[in-house]
Amino acid sequence: MPDRHAIEALILDAVRLLAEDFELNALKSPTTHSPLYGEGGALDSMALVNLIADVEDALTEKFGVSVTLADEKAMSARHSPYRSVAALVDAVIERMPS
Amino acid sequence: MKTIVITGTRKGIGQALAQHYLGEGWRVAGCSRGEASIKHVNYRHFELDVSDENAVVAMARTLHSDYGQVEALLNNAGIASMNHALLTPASTVNRILQTNVLGTFLFCREMAKLMRRTKTGRIVNFTTVAHPLNLEGEAIYAASKAAVESLTRILARELAELRITVNAIGPTPIETDLIRGVPQAKMDALIARQAIQRLGEVRDVINAVDFYLREESNFITGQVLYLGGVC
Numbered sequence: 001m002p003d004r005h006a007i008e009a010l011i012l013d014a015v016r017l018l019a020e021d022f023e024l025n026a027l028k029s030p031t032t033h034s035p036l037y038g039e040g041g042a043l044d045s046m047a048l049v050n051l052i053a054d055v056e057d058a059l060t061e062k063f064g065v066s067v068t069l070a071d072e073k074a075m076s077a078r079h080s081p082y083r084s085v086a087a088l089v090d091a092v093i094e095r096m097p098s
Numbered sequence: 099m100k101t102i103v104i105t106g107t108r109k110g111i112g113q114a115l116a117q118h119y120l121g122e123g124w125r126v127a128g129c130s131r132g133e134a135s136i137k138h139v140n141y142r143h144f145e146l147d148v149s150d151e152n153a154v155v156a157m158a159r160t161l162h163s164d165y166g167q168v169e170a171l172l173n174n175a176g177i178a179s180m181n182h183a184l185l186t187p188a189s190t191v192n193r194i195l196q197t198n199v200l201g202t203f204l205f206c207r208e209m210a211k212l213m214r215r216t217k218t219g220r221i222v223n224f225t226t227v228a229h230p231l232n233l234e235g236e237a238i239y240a241a242s243k244a245a246v247e248s249l250t251r252i253l254a255r256e257l258a259e260l261r262i263t264v265n266a267i268g269p270t271p272i273e274t275d276l277i278r279g280v281p282q283a284k285m286d287a288l289i290a291r292q293a294i295q296r297l298g299e300v301r302d303v304i305n306a307v308d309f310y311l312r313e314e315s316n317f318i319t320g321q322v323l324y325l326g327g328v329c
Binding site: 046050053056057060061066068 | 155156159162163211214259260
């Protein structure tokens with residue numbers, strides 16, 4: 001099972017690729033603290049949809065795990081799991097199959 | 099080779115659509131609750147219930163890892179139940195909504211993810227003339243397809259940015275299992291309400307689907323096309 005560092009690297013890669021596709025200058029060199037969606041975030045809803053799908057695909061491809069990020073827990077969370085890279089890493093770890 | 103996903107390929111219209119697109123050189127990924135009825139080198143069958151979220155996600159992940167992307171989806175799987183509303187059990191209502199609405203939604207959601215990078219994705223949903231004709235005895239079936247039409251129009255907007263078109267086709271009655279058991283007098287009365295008064299044929303459906311799938315149809319989305327002149 002991948003550790004936090006590996007998941008973080010995977011998500012940063014996905015954000016970087018998305019930033020190139022969507023020409024998002026603010027996210028071309030993302031860090032774990034980069035805001036993604038919501039306050040201060042550079043992603044609009046369509047870019048977020050793409051990022052979530054990219055991360056789910058990458059998790060399957062690289063680690064052979066099937067994780068669904070857009071679940072009811074994510075929809076009802078007080079703090080969006082999509083607000084920053086670090087929050088997204090937490091969301092992936094929480095949803096990793098045990 | 100382009101990949102088309104067709105739900106409900108074990109029999110009827112779905113089976114005919116699968117055979118048609120195999121003949122046209124597509125790779126077809128089909129599914130049904132039972133075993134495959136099609137044997138073809140470019141046909142791959144998934145035995146699943148279209149309303150089973152985990153199974154649909156697993157199918158999408160398999161398609162992604164084996165083929166990379168999907169170019170088209172035909173949400174053909176559907177069930178009907180003719181009955182007076184006062185005699186319709188809740189379990190039947192649930193079953194119809196699960197297959198027709200939830201199943202259509204899950205396949206749209208998962209396959210749209212696999213169409214994102216093609217920039218030419220095509221989704222065709224299946225509705226029915228029972229909805230615009232407000233057919234007695236088809237309250238739940240027609241209501242489920244009304245939901246599919248609404249889903250089609252809204253997804254057309256949500257997926258436009260990904261250049262995926264989402265349209266629907268509403269066949270008239272066709273000689274398939276779905277209408278077996280419907281009394282002849284009822285069928286005659288229904289056909290009398292069509293502008294062109296005959297039973298539909300599978301080739302009528304294939305023709306409309308072909309139209310939606312054409313590359314030149316990239317400016318057509320959110321539309322519902324009823325056959326037989328029903329409006």
